[in-house]
Amino acid sequence: MADQPRVILSGFADEAANHKTAIEQFAAFAAIGLEYYSLRFVDVGNGIKNVMQLTKSEITKLRHLEDEFGMNVASIGSPIGKVKLLDKKDGTKNRYVPFKKYLKSEVKKACELAHAFETKLIRGFSFYHPKGTDPREHINQAADQLGEIAELCHRSDLTFGLEVEANLIGQTGELLAELHRKVNHPAMVTIFDGGNLVSQGMSTDEVYQEYLAMKPSLGWMHIKDYRDPTLTGKTDHVEEEKLKNFVPADMGDSGHARILEDFKEVLPKLTRKLKRRGIPGVFLDLEPHLKGGGQFGGFSGPDGMGVALRGLRRVLDFVGIEYDIRGWDDVVASRGF
Secondary structure, three states: OOOOOEOEEEEEHHHHOOOOEHHHHHHHHHHHOOOEEEEOEEEOOOOEEEHHHOOHHHHHHHHHHHHHHOOEEEEEOOOOOOOEOOOOOOOOOOOEOOHHHHHHHHHHHHHHHHHHOOOOEEEEOOOEOOOOOOHHHHHHHHHHHHHHHHHHHHHOOOEEEEEOOOOOOOOOHHHHHHHHHHHOOOOEEEEEEHHHHHOOOOOHHHHHHHHHHHHHHEEEEEEOEEOOOOOOOOOOOOOHHHOOOEEOOOOOOOOHHHHHHHHOOOHHHHHHHHHHOOOOOOEEEEOOOOOOEOOOOEOOHHHHHHHHHHHHHHHHHHHOOEOOOOOHHHHHHHHOO
């Protein structure tokens, strides 16, 4: 019998929590039926921190809370790669870190965190080129640096996912696919995000073409969508803090139904490929931003995350992709009597 196309549903749990506390995040995700989450911002009792700033005691406490709520980490939602490629002033607030130092400090820390939370995946980005320059001028340097990141992940038995996002060198599917071809490393895959493309002024058809460009390199997807009737074409630079038109996956201009209908055909093969690297399957990671989003995160609230999940499930049901949600058997298994 042929493998059935199936995905694992996950999400950035900090988006579901009004105060970003771990208990809020896990309670919201357990209530809507999710067992996996991507770890980005969290308050474990000492204020809101990015995952990269967590202490050993906070990691231990978070792991205990995961057990209590039946949660597992899908990926480390790190900001790796959201730094300047070159030490040049360009009018942005993006920071620059010498790459060798960056590799030994922050990239190494992300790998340590992945092991601490027992996940094989680290989400990252493709570096900021100087604002106003052509990203293609910087692809070779970015590919060299990403190759070193991929190799460090590989030596730690991890996989690095490169997300498509505005203002970075890999701001389009084509550019990200070119970076992937140049890096040519088994420990690096790409992450599709339709909302990040529509918000740059791309049409539904253009987003589909960007997906096709990324398709051979895909490892997983982020699910967010965008609809802004005032956008009339592609923009060179996106003011990320001003983005306010995010919508669920079944309401936006990304064309998720068409994309997932096509993605369905490669899911069984991709699942087998990822499992060989110790990854449980292909994640669809909800990052809806329904109540706002910016450069380093977003917010949907517990209600918004529920709306986003139901929207995604409608699309998956429509195209015939299977998935699991917590049900009665899971409740029985956790009762303890």
